[in-house]
Amino acid sequence: MVGQVMLNELEKDMLREVGSIGASHATNSLAELTNTKVDIEVPALEIKPVEELLASEGGEDLVAGVYVELQGDICGVIMLLLDIASVVELVTQITGMPSASEELSDMEVSVLQEVGNIMASHFSNALADFLGLKIMPAPPALAVDMGVAILDFIMLEQAQKANEVILFKTKFMFQQKQITGKIFLMPDPESLDRIIALLREKVGMGA
């Protein structure tokens, strides 16, 4: 179904559950990596026209985005978004060395890419296990720029295929540390159909 995402309440609940499984695995991996407790908010499922999503999720402030493309049975994008203050804290926490400036060093760039890589892999593995599919994350890429400019990149490709797009959004925060971030999952429209069909089978609704 192209053009509009039509989902009933049960399907939305199931999708939230899937997103929640993925997001909690992703944040657990971050907690292990940093040896800190990381809390997550209840994952949200947004189904909106791209221009509305960009207006609400974007912004002109400087953020770091790690972009991981998903390939295999499910195609789409996972993105980790952190504001710059959180980036500096996080890199310091992982490397034990305080960041010198807002301009990221090569080492800091690879640390961030690795964080995105680990989180995206755990997210997609959890998704793949739950759905019984093969999902392969591509190598991560990093951009540090205005939030809305980073997000339009991942959303416009989807906007060509459908008027409304679906976004799984989870906010996470470190206990006692000033680190907050968001992890987004955006499946392609065809992959979303596939996920929904699999979920229907799971609950015995048939396709």
Place this chain on the structure above:
Amino acid sequence: MKHSVGIGEYRVVRPPAVLVSLGLGSCVGVALYDPERKIGGLAHVMLPSSNGTEKITNPGKYADQAIKLMLEEMIKRGASKSRIVAKIAGGATMFKNSKNSIGERNVESVREILKKEGIKIVGEDTGKNYGRSVEFDTETGLLHVRSFKYGETVL
């Protein structure tokens, strides 16, 4: 007076109005201007073309539709098509290792449409890998382009 032109929107104004679009990544800001009448428009386009789209809910997001509608409105307000010139900014590819080329395709499409309409591009800051915000001053016809990477440039 500053007016914001959001994603997928376009707007036509007269001085002293300034039109602003924030955070163009793959999106392209298309500024059209009749310097004699001082009528200016800015579009914040998201996609190269509305071709193949069954139901167009928001024409402003497609390069072809937005430019066509903006030209019509400018002419209705007294601009002459033969005097209108264009300045464009945006259309970046934010992540290096991606096959996603929507930014490039947006810029190509905007250039093609303007050429077809016989409108000359007199200033351009497009492509590369960083986000841009633009301010279009309809008093001067200048397009101010800001980025974290390079600060401000004026087209």
